[in-house]
Amino acid sequence: MSPLTHFDAEGQAHMVNVGAKPATRRVAVARGRITMQAGTLALIQSGTARKGDVLGVARIAAIQAAKKTSDLIPLCHPLALTRVAIDFAAKSPDGNWAGAIICTATVETTGPTGVEMEALTAVQVGLLTIYDMCKAVDRGMVMTDVRVLEKHGGTSGSYLAPAGEPPAP
Structure with missing residues (x-):
């Protein structure tokens, strides 16, 4: 049997059966960044981007994406997110960053899978x-x-990323 849970004994992809797993509180935090020209960051921060409130629209898009994950990733279970x-x-520009925005998502549910x-x-x-929303001014992001x-x-308990990860916002 493969240690990869999305394959059966014959190596065929399948959706993992979580029916017998107890419903517990599940929480995950993910983070990523987008680097950009300093002028692009300033444009976003000023709220004068031509398409509107960049971070407001991105926040709604991110929330919607979390809710639609099982529509995008074939073997993910649809979950009732809480x-x-x-x-x-x-x-800000500081030598290490040309300019960047960090996005952090915290997602929770009570259910049989993470x-x-x-x-x-x-x-x-x-x-x-x-x-x-910003590609018209900076295609190099x-x-x-x-x-x-x-x-x-x-059942697998908690996971914390090792030290040395990208800095927290």
Whole structure:
């Protein structure tokens, strides 16, 4: 049997049966960043981007993405999410950053399976929305460092990303 749970004994992809697992509180936090020109960051912070409130739209897109994760990732279970919180923090030019926005997603549910994929999807779509809204002025933006920072709940217990991760906002 493969240690990868999305494959059966014959190696065929399948949706994991979580029917016998107890419903517990599940929480996942994911984070990523989008780097950009300093002028692009200033435009976003000023609220004068041509398409409107970039971070407001990106926040709604990220929340919607968390809710729609099972529509995007074929073997994810549809989950009744109890909380999706999206935080954006700007990093000013300082030598290490050309200019960046950090997106952090915290997703919660009470159920038989975790919400890591929902948190990761929220971050990615939030960052993609920033790119979409600002690409007219900066096509060189780069999305990086998307990963799970922590997860809690379930039989596997808690996970905290090792030290040395990208700095918190």
